[in-house]
Amino acid sequence: MKSSVITFPGSNCDRDMDVALKKFGFKNKMVWHNDAELPKSDLVVLPGGFSYGDYLRCGSMASKSKIMKSVINFANSGGMVMGICNGFQILVETGLVPGVLLRNKYLEFICKNVFVKINNKKNTYFKNIDNEVLEFHIAHNEGNYFCTKDQLKEIEDNEQIAINYCDKTGKTEEQFNPNGSIKNIAGIFNKKKNILGMMPHPERMIDSSLSGEDGSIFFNNLINNLK
Template sequence: MQSSVITFPGSNCDRDMDVALKKFGFKNKMVWHDDVELPKSDLVVLPGGFSYGDYLRCGSMASKSRIMKSVVNFAQGGGKVMGICNGFQILVETGLLPGVLLRNEYLEFICKNVFVKVNNKDNSYFKGIKKDTYEFHIAHNEGNYFCSKEQIKEINENNQIALFYSDKDGNVKKESNPNGSLQNIAGVFNKEGNILGMMPHPERMIDPALSGEDGSIFFENLINNLK
């Protein structure tokens, strides 16, 4: 399986994602934001970080990078595109995913492990995954997912919510919401299910030395679904 990770000025999780993808069998290539063409890819990843220093709005400048035209064309043609944290912010800025990511509810940067519950397994990212609740890491200042009443109605009707923030037993409740996200949303799909954006970082949980291996389950399942 071929993957590509896009590196923007300010990306800081691109190498982490490269390590994770290669560990579980992807043949990964790093792609600079100013490139024009994507390599042949089964999966394109927009990694976490602080692209362009989060100036204007998080992800807004990165969404205008030269490579993004190819990423958008790839996604609109049915290609698998995954955005993690800042990558999620970039995806909403391009319009590939609905909604926006606002400043965290208490206006503080959050860096900690959280639990998330998988909501939709009818896609290549979570189909057949071993369990429902996972411990991942978050590190963001603008992870508060929000959208209009019309959009959230459509998102729910189309089963586009990928992940909810939850407790360790998978209970979705206000107390398990770290940033104020609407309906505890931690990740969403596009209508077709080929584009995934999520704030938690599975690539940071692929080894016991990194405090957990729930990310390993995610990546092993993903590559098996793409084969």
């Protein structure tokens, strides 16, 4: 399986993602934002970081960069595109997934482990995962998911909510919402479920001696589903 990780000026989780993808069997290529063509890929990842210094709005400048035209074409033709953290912010700015990510409700940068409940397993990303709840890491200042009432209805009707913040037993109550996101939303799909944007970082949970193994569950499952 071939993957591509896009590096924007200011990306800082691109190499972690490279390590994670390779660990679970992907042949990964790093792609510079100023390139025009995407290498042949089964999965394209927009990594975390602070692309373009978060100027204007997080992800807004990166969403207009040269490589994104190819990424948008790839996504619109059904290609698998995953945006993590700043990558999620870039995805919402392209309009590939609905909504926006606002400043965290209590104006603090949040860096901690969280639990997320898998809300929809009928897709290539989460199909065949036995767990209902995964422990991932979040590190962001703008992860407060917001959309209009009409958009929310559409997202819910189309089962586009991927994961919600919860406690370790899977309760998705407001007290387990770290950043003020509507309905505790931590990640969403596009309508076809080939595009996933999420704030948590699975690539930070692939080594038991450093963090945890729930990211390993995610990547192992993902590559098996893609085969």
